[in-house]
Amino acid sequence: MSRCYLKYIAVFVFLTIWMSSCEFFESSDIEPAYIRVEQVDQTVLPGQGANSHDIRDVWAYSNNELLGIFTPPVDIPVIVDQAETEILLFAGIRNNGITLNPVAYAMLQRYEETLALNPSDTVVVNPVFEYRDDILFEYVEDFEGIHGLGDELDTIETNGLEVTSEEAFEGTKSGKLYVDVSSPTNQVASTFDYSTSILDGRSVYIELDYKNDALLFVGIVALVQGQTVKNYKLALQPKDDWNKIYVDITDEVNIAGVSDYKLAFGIELPNGETEATAYLDNVKLVHF
Ligand SMILES: [Ca+2]
Ligand SMILES: [Ca+2]
Numbered sequence: 001m002s003r004c005y006l007k008y009i010a011v012f013v014f015l016t017i018w019m020s021s022c023e024f025f026e027s028s029d030i031e032p033a034y035i036r037v038e039q040v041d042q043t044v045l046p047g048q049g050a051n052s053h054d055i056r057d058v059w060a061y062s063n064n065e066l067l068g069i070f071t072p073p074v075d076i077p078v079i080v081d082q083a084e085t086e087i088l089l090f091a092g093i094r095n096n097g098i099t100l101n102p103v104a105y106a107m108l109q110r111y112e113e114t115l116a117l118n119p120s121d122t123v124v125v126n127p128v129f130e131y132r133d134d135i136l137f138e139y140v141e142d143f144e145g146i147h148g149l150g151d152e153l154d155t156i157e158t159n160g161l162e163v164t165s166e167e168a169f170e171g172t173k174s175g176k177l178y179v180d181v182s183s184p185t186n187q188v189a190s191t192f193d194y195s196t197s198i199l200d201g202r203s204v205y206i207e208l209d210y211k212n213d214a215l216l217f218v219g220i221v222a223l224v225q226g227q228t229v230k231n232y233k234l235a236l237q238p239k240d241d242w243n244k245i246y247v248d249i250t251d252e253v254n255i256a257g258v259s260d261y262k263l264a265f266g267i268e269l270p271n272g273e274t275e276a277t278a279y280l281d282n283v284k285l286v287h288f
Pocket of ligand 2: 152153154155156157158159160185186187
């Protein structure tokens with residue numbers, strides 16, 4: 001079955017669950033209880049980078065049954081058929097920033113609460129998500145000191161990624177990729193490379209806060225039998241304000257033959273422009 005076809009099925013299932021979760025109780029005489037999720041938040045520990053997230057919705061389960069995918073603020077109806085109701089909430093993000101690609105983010109711990117619910121109760125649950133205990137933060141970059149994106153990926157040695165105080169998502173500095181007419185491309189990779197041998201096919205993400213006035217390319221450089229292969233996963237559209245993105249590089253790093261990989265970022269001067277800039281901050285490379 002083609003991946004494109006699978007994607008359509010995934011979207012259809014998402015819409016079906018979403019619509020049925022909205023409509024089921026309207027035609028039912030059963031009196032549900034309600035879990036009121038007003039907002040979601042995230043907390044981080046030292047070494048996990050800045051506390052930036054773009055959690056859009058919650059994937060809600062009651063006693064291990066999927067209730068649906070809900071966008072706060074929302075009242076989630078729950079059938080009460082046991083003395084205790086175990087509520088599980090997973091943090092929902094947009095994979096690669098794509099609206100029709102909602103996923104429960106695998107790097108964040110699910111939120112659990114066991115409640116003694118009665119029909120018609122409304123109980124407020126505002127989950128604060130944290131990273132799973134077994135997440136490995138391979139790279140966390142705040143650009144406040146010496147940065148780790150020092151490898152050249154283009155042929156222009158006079159440019160690269162510089163630390164700047166012009167903009168910052170957190171702290172006082174960010175990483176800047178600048179291009180102009182004399183230097184129309186600026187592409188860099190991480191100084192370190194990361195081994196795929198410990199992944200075993202598991203999910204790998206780049207988290208990133210960025211702000212740009214030209215396409216910002218994000219991806220990897222794969223090391224395949226001694227050769228380097230540049231593989232940009234996404235071209236991020238310009239953003240006037242800082243934006244958070246979750247870049248899923250699972251498929252790119254788990255291709256057979258890829259022994260190691262580096263993170264890659266780049267911008268190109270758009271046609272008709274004289275300069276362009278992309279700012280990066282709070283870069284994380286995470287997997288479990
Ligand atoms: Ca910073
Ligand atoms: Ca360069």
